[in-house]
Amino acid sequence: MMNFLNKIKFLLCLLLLVSISANSQSLLKKDEVLLFSYFKGNGDGLHLAYSTDGYKWTALQNDKIFLKPTAGKDKLMRDPNIIRGHDGKFHMVWTVSWNEKGIGYATSADLINWSEQKYIPVMEHEPNARNTWAPEITYDPKTKLYMIYWATTITGLYPETQSKEDNGYNHRMYYVTTKDFKTFSPTKLLYEPGFNVIDANIVADGKEFIMFLKDETREPAQKNLKVAKAQNLTGPYTKAGPPITGKYWAEGPTGLKLGGKWIVYFDKYTEGKMGAVQSADLENWTDISDQMVFPKGMRHGTVFKVTRKEFEKLNQGQ
Template sequence: MKTVLIWLTLCFGTLMTTYANGTAYLFSYFINDSKDGLHLAYSYDGLNWTALNGGKSYLTPAVGKDKLMRDPSICQAPDGTFHMVWTSSWTDRIIGYASSRDLVHWSEQRAIPVMMHEPTAHNCWAPELFYDEPSQTYYIFWATTIPGRHKEVATSESEKGLNHRMYYVTTKDFQTFSKTKMFFNPDFSVIDAAIVKDPKNEDFIMVVKNENSNPPEKNLRITRTRNLAKGFPTKVSPSITGNYWAEGPAPLFVSDTLYVYFDKYRDHRYGAVRSLDHGETWEDVSDLVSFPRGIRHGTAFAVDTSVVEALIANCNFPLLGSRKGD
């Protein structure tokens, strides 16, 4: 009983600190086959996540071969605008884009033709957005397989021909974009890169999925840099996830704790690891987190509490978190 009281006191203290700091957290995600579009959840502590809008979609996909909205990645601009990119198809050479001032009303959706200059490109998977404040530049990066382009890796029969690397473009206004370039080219097939800035060390941490399939890795690794323009070292950490298949990492600092949320896609549930020393050591905290039922690969990001309060008011949904599995 004493242990429970201590735990509740700590949780309440974290919650009150978060309210005092005016910070809340949002998670953009998809469910099922992603054809119904963008879903959002919120949290005040990084552990308990509650679906917004009654679990219904905020935006239905309208671009791409398959009209999908997988892996929605949202980044808030300094002027408050929310920019979003997503996977529009299993085999597109474009990615989807839209923007919003309130996450409810969205601009017309557009296709960004990031790999149209590569006629044999197989895909554009899991695009992510990251805003670099010093250069006032947005980085958009994603995974693509171009047959015969990179060092071959052993693959399973079901993934034959897939050998992904990370590519990127930059933009300042989402109207004009740089030429597509290689972003991350390790000696393994890599997908699902996501970046977070370390507020203490003031460097950048990138979480990636080792996608090698023979023998299967299917786990998450990290690499760090102090200069985005120079890229990330291709020598990565050992796996930070456990003996399960993991993908879709979403890194997030909650105060001084670094969480990486991810899809345990074979187990049909979401998991998390966290680091209390800024990425040096990790512990699995999957049993401590709760997410909306059916959540799939998305992005976690911090916002002012007023953003979450407006979303809650808009859908007239309960303020406090849901039970695990709800």
């Protein structure tokens, strides 16, 4: 009798596990796979990881470098941001240096073969600009324009939030728009939240645009992630809300809506590991870092979707 009951318990557990797995898979369309672009070390190049549920991430091709950086003087590739453009191609921007006044750009049809890397001098016109960090791209279907945005410190601006810590960096978010990544609008201020801000990631949600950002304030230390919203991609954005991350220091957010819930992945950089928080309403957040599996040594980047066919080709390196 006990033997029979144990078999029944085993079968029930098996059915439960299958149900949980099927539910995770259903969060994505049958033909979709999630990819995560990231870097390692100080900016060695483009790495890619994949996931079918948003929780377990596996490095592609034994964590090889898919693209080595050549743009800029320092030739780094930090914060790689990839989106699928309106033209069906993948467009990537990244940080080329700690202190240069431009960003890197390249495009690809398959994430394997890339165009020649280009240096876009988005802050070269500003003599007091110290850097251009963590550029990202968001497409606006209303205007049919891409917006490229990043964080820059311009020496002398916003003295009220200037700190002697963090080497005196005091960032605000700036942007340009483009239709073709060949010609660009003049650089403009995107977001001035009243504090040192970096690492913005903007995601469309219906008629709204959601900005996940890092409050970089050092004194007193914030170093956490917050949320702002806007009706238009170029703003104006609302006042940043309360922190959505915990007492640890966090940076490099990338947001994804999966199964009706938001997941924001980020870098717990002082702890040398990645993390994630989840919310159903963009207001109440739960840290789900202990539910995640990430490749060893992974640093922050971007989550995006590809088709199963694209993934299989990428995974085979063909």
